[in-house]
Amino acid sequence: MSGHPDRAAARAPAESAAELPHNVEAERALLGALLWRNDIMAEVAPLVSAEHFYFAEHQVTYSTIAGLIAEGKPATAITVKSFLPAQVAGMPTMAYLAALTSEAAEAVSAPGYAQIIRQMATRRDLVTTARQLIENARSAPIEVSVAGMIEAAEADLLLARGSVPDTHLASMTAAEGGAWMLGRIDRLRAGLERSTAVSTGIVDLDRVTSGGFQRGQLWLMAGRPGMGKTVAMTSLSRYAARHAGVLVFQCEVTRDQQWARYLADMAYVHNQPLTFGQIMAGVDLDDEQLWRLEDAQKRISQLHLRVECEPGVSIAQITFAVKAEKKRLAQRGISLGVVFIDYLKFVKVSDRYRGQRVLEIGEISGALKTLAKAEDICVVLLAQLNRQVEAEGRADRRPTVADLRDSGELEQDADVVLLLYRDAFYLEKKVKASGDPELIDRLLERQNSLEIILGKNRAGPTRTLDLWCDVAASSIAQHARGPV
Known part of the structure; x- marks a missing residue:
């Protein structure tokens, strides 16, 4: 004030x-x-x-x-x-x-x-x-x-x-805080209280983060272009929307592209995937594929999911949209759990630090961390890694938190940092350049592999998860997806 x-x-x-x-x-x-x-x-x-x-x-x-x-x-x-x-x-x-x-x-x-x-x-x-x-x-x-x-x-x-x-942020004495926490543990063990975490839909990711998307936390999901940031966001947001309200700010791709991605993920059939490109084109779909899309639409309509497609959003717009969605969901007895923002580049900032990108990013990450705590939600912000990942002299292109673009404030404010890496992306380039049979075999082996590297994890260990993914179908999973 x-x-x-x-x-x-x-x-x-x-x-x-x-x-x-x-x-x-x-x-x-x-x-x-x-x-x-x-x-x-x-x-x-x-x-x-x-x-x-x-x-x-x-x-x-x-x-x-x-x-x-x-x-x-x-x-x-x-x-x-x-x-x-x-x-x-x-x-x-x-x-x-x-x-x-x-x-x-x-x-x-x-x-x-x-x-x-x-x-x-x-x-x-x-x-x-x-x-x-x-x-x-x-x-x-x-x-x-x-x-x-x-x-x-x-x-x-x-x-x-x-x-x-905010009353839910009220302070406690040491005695009150300790007693409250032990009481919460007793209620959890007795089944009288459920964990407030929202499942990511990935068993290993839930396990390593103590339950999944934790309320009050800021998560960062980062990768170079082509690593599958929007693909991962699509699957993780629809998994989370089975258990709690999910709000997505899609600033990078258009509305039709994002909803085509959701339908491709939901309509996936083993060995017969429908790519989001096919869904976007629309005209060449056969009757069986149309039936799959109609079935996917029925199932997606049951999710607690709302997508805001804007070319850019300010922190104020995000905050007011979160409050409005919480109110709308509360009327149906549903709690807003996770907010995804795709991605950092498109979040508008004030003129306070104009031209000073590091400070601008600090303003964004600090405001989103405060929003997560104040509104009791998990905020997942997508970001891009810097070009040093692809430097000529770098043998291993797997990213670390040091590869975050203007990383200082982001790394400090984030509770969890997920770094995405797809070996197949780089193998495809090498195969096109050389045609090496060994590289072709390696590409076939790693075609559907997505590594999620936990570069930071306040709630548990830092480790790498090797997941299944189909980029064209905008889908990730714990293991290869069989028939739905």
Whole structure:
């Protein structure tokens, strides 16, 4: 909330006090309570800061009290007086402080006053955002797009939303936390509580990540072009959508391509795969293939899956879409579990770090990690590895976390890093160049192999999983897929 430039302006004399939400009694009562009992600052400080007060004199007084307490000095009317001007609110400073002290209510009510002050500050920001949106809608020049106005308003609303504490992130003492965790283990063992993880559909991946997509975590799935990032996302998202709500932001491929991929995955038949290219073309499909697609469509309609196909999305758009989807699913008794974003390059950032890509990526990864925790979901962000993987002098092209493009912040924020590698991609190039029979045999052997390398895994070991895949059919699985 500190970033709102219009808050101070909103208190200018041109604005009457009735125009913007505030509660003068709560502000005075809180200041008086702090002057009486400095020890309650520990309860108040997490809830309110000087900028949340409406009146300038209250802002200065609160800052002075907080500063003295932080330095370990007593904050009383006498000590605070030395740091204020001779007159405050039209009266001598000592008289002003004495009035605050005399009006102080029970100190135990201080956190309640702080919450009221914070709520009023948030309401003022909402008013300012609404006014700005109205003004822009009425008189912004033609070169300012409607989409730009909406995105700006969304960003301001997110700032306002950030001032409202999330109850599920409440703190615990050591005793409370330990008891809560042991109680949770007992409930899990007794079958009274289910794991909050959402299965990836890959048994080995679930095992190594302690259950699959963990709520509150940021996963990164990265690879060079041609390694199967979108293929893996297609299968993993539809597997997860059997157990929980899944929201996909598909920014790289078009809507028809992505849904063709889902149908190809669902309609897979051993030795008779339908490629997503065939499905895209459509005209050469025979009756049996059409029946398979109709059956796949019926089964995919049972999944808790929504796909947003946009050429680019901002963090604000992602956040509001997540909240809307959670609300929609909750009405059906379903919990949103996983959000996929394909991929990092297409996530829009603010102008704060324009031109500084490393800092821009840090802003994205930090915001998505916060979103995962705040909304109790797992966010899976797809990313591309740098070209060093394919450097001429590199014998083994299997990637490591060091190959992440602008990797510092990504590696730091991610809870799990999945690095994708397909040996067949490089073998095909070598076979075309040389026609070597040994390479052809190797290609046939590795044609359907996809390695998922866990470069980072907070919940377990780092290891490599060798999975089955059919890139043309947009499908991955634990083992080769037989008849469905």
